[in-house]
Amino acid sequence: MPLTSSEEDKRIKKLLARYNMVPNLVWTIIHFTPVCLFWYTEESLLPLYFFIPSSFIPIIFKKRFLDTLQLAKDPGIYKKLGVASMETLIQNGVIINKLIKKKFPQYKAVRHNRTSIATLLHTTYLFEKFHWICLVFFLETTVYAFAVNSLVWACSIFLLNITYNIYPILLQQYMRLKLQLFRAN
Secondary structure (H helix, E strand, C coil): CCCCHHHHHHHHHHHHHHHHHHHHHHHHHHHHHHHHHHHHHCCCCHHHHHHHHHHCHHHHCCHHHHHHCCCCCCHHHHHHCCCHHHHHCCCCCHHHHHHHHHHCCCCCCCCCCHHHHHHHHHHHHHHHHHHHHHHHHHHHHHHHHHHCCCHHHHHHHHHHHHHHHHHHHHHHHHHHHHHHHHHHC
């Protein structure tokens, strides 16, 4: 018996969630392990009592504010920075979508309707806020590591901040530009 559209959508969502868990876990483990190790080896955890809550300030950022932080209005700038190449290895990225399409050939990551595009736009803002929260925490940790002369840790965490937070923030901005172009067509 063939599946109904809603049953198929549920199966796709479940499979998508399982597939997306892999890049999420991999990237999080790679980037948070050094930060956790740094704090584990630190004598004083007192700064964490300030850093953790203060890093959540970006959660109050409004969409309009995030839009003012947009690097560029031209997707070409993001491509030149290599942001577009990140789409392959992320959740809901090229690899994940190809895997889903193998099992469900009719699957489309972006449906050409207002609801689908609005949902994806909203998701980009949520992901961007998450990475702003992490960016603040990584920056606070970097500054603290410099302050206590842990230069190797400070440099390492600074570089991880670029790959785990700055590039993903730029990726969300790039994806919004692409979605707006998609909506315009």
